[in-house]
Amino acid sequence: MRPVAVGLVGSGAWAAGFHAPMLAAGPETRLAGVWARRPEAARALAAKFSVPAFVDYREFLRACEAVAFAVAPGAQPSLAGEAARAGRAVLLEKPLALTLADAEALAETIDATGVPSQLLLTRRFRPQVRDFLRRAEDFPVAGAQARHLTDELLAGAHPAAWRRRNGVLTDFAPHALDLLDATVGWIKDVSAAGDLHGYMALTCLHEGGAVSQLALSGSIPTPQGHYKTLDLYGPKGRLTLDVRELAEDSAQTRSNVRSEFAAAVRSGSSHPIGVHRGLYLQRLMDQVSTQLIGA
Template identity: 70%
Template sequence: MRPVAVGLVGAGPWGSGFHAPMLAAGPQTRLAGVWSRRPERAREVAARFAVPAFEDYDLLLDACEAVAFAVPPEVQVSMAVRAARAGRAVLLEKPLAPDLAGATALAEAVDAAGVPTQLMLTRRYRPQVREFLDRARRFRARGAQARHLTDELFSAAYATPWRRRQGVLDDFGFHALDLLDAALGTVKDVMAVGDPHGYMALTCVHEGEGAVSQLALCGSIGSPHGHHKTVELYGREGALVLDFRELADDSAPTRENVRSEFAATVRSGVPHTVDVHHGLHLQRLLEQARSQLRGVGDGP
């Protein structure tokens, strides 16, 4: 199969550290070029991989078959709409947009253009997480608890301004809610309490047999034992546990999964199972949670 030519939008830590090397590694894809709001950063990243840097976004679109995004949601939404209207498949970041209206508009634009999409929920491409989800589908869970308790919102390399502004829901909440949705069945309702810039909790009701899950979120908490990122399912068989601290380093196969599946999505024209509409489903739930927290925690 001819490698898919993918243009990269974004040259920050995530774009330069994950997307660019993943797309350039091939053989399913090749990095066709880089665009950034900061042209000097685009040139730096492009030079590392011997590809063009573009200051004109339209020229990047002309040079590629698909576009991967590694930019804040307020930047992604308009540029992804332009890519879709140009007939380019898109590899999207979460959240899709800074608000539900923007996410809905993006999904509608993608549908109108008829281009395939895939969502960059990294944990869903990790082999060991996929093994857990395979077991979860055979495990008759009555309920679940998940935790994402870290200091990453303010201290990690990816503590970018939009994450600090939006709080834990749009970043960690997206990942954690997605895993609960995949493990227990579609989440149909959420209830939220707490502070999105501090410590908060969600209670989720799932379709089917009505399983209930609970999620604790905090991005500004430290621990002598490290971060707490877990998903625990409970049923008559006992418990099924995913603890991210116990997972082996699987960065290489994770990137391979993203790359090969995006290439297959582009070539087949069939949206990935984790696509723009799955992202819109999760964003609706997060907006439901956020509406219950209006006025709580105005910022860090």
């Protein structure tokens, strides 16, 4: 298969540490260039991979077949929407947007243009997580408990500005809600208590009657930096995924993202984890934020 020419939007730590080396490694893709809000940052990142940096976004789009986004959620809808209207497949960041309205508008644009989409929920591409999901298929679930407790939003942790500003729900919840849905079943309803910028507890009602609980915080000091676990309970006992026991995002994780995105582009069909998966998660997040803001 001819490598897919993928342009990268963004020049921050995630773009430099994950997206750019992944796309440049091939063989399914090649990094076609970099565009970022700050031209000097785009030039610096592009130079590391010997690819062009672009100042004009439309010129950038003309130079690639597909676009990967490593930007804040507030910036993604307009940039990804323009890429879709230009006929470019899109590798999207989670969450899709800061607001449900913007996420819906982006999904509508992608549907209208028919371009393939894939959502970069990195855990779904990790081999160990995929193995856990396969084992969960044969594990009847009555209920589940998950926790995503980290120190990543504490002062001095140096997260991206949008992460500090928007808090734990926007940053961490998509991963946890996605895995709860994938293992326990479609989430019909979610109720929430707590603080958007502190500690919150969610209770999810799943299709079929199972109930799950999720604890979320980005401001819990821990010796290892995080507690990220998912426990499934049922007639067979307990099935556990402990992210602390997993290796960091591996070469295989990157290969899965890259090869599956390239396959989506060449087939003309979205990945199963595409824009509508992102929209589903955004709607759950919107339910939570509406409850907590109104509390």
